[in-house]
Amino acid sequence: MATSSPKLPEDRSPFDDQALVRLRSVVGTDAGVLLPGALGTIVYRHDGGDAYEVEFSDPIALVVTLRGGDLSPAA
Secondary structure (H helix, E strand, O other): OOOOOOOOOOOOOOOOOOOEEEEOOOEEEOOEEEOOOOEEEEEEEEOOOOEEEEEEOOOOOEEEEEEHHHEEEOO
C-alpha cells in the first residue's frame, strides 16, 4: 500500500546539511546585500528544516539564517 509523505508548510523545505542552494529573494544584512540567485551552502538545519544557516561567499562572505521558502535547490 503506497502512502504519501506529509506536505511541509510552504516556508519549510527538506534541504540537507551541505546542500547547495540558491537564494530566492533579496536579503539585506549589516555586511551587505545578497541578491536572488546567490549560491550558498546549508551549514546547519534548525528544528528539522524550519530554518537554515546558509553560508555565502560571493559577493560577500557571511552566514545567514533563512527560512526554507527563501531557498531553492541549486541544481
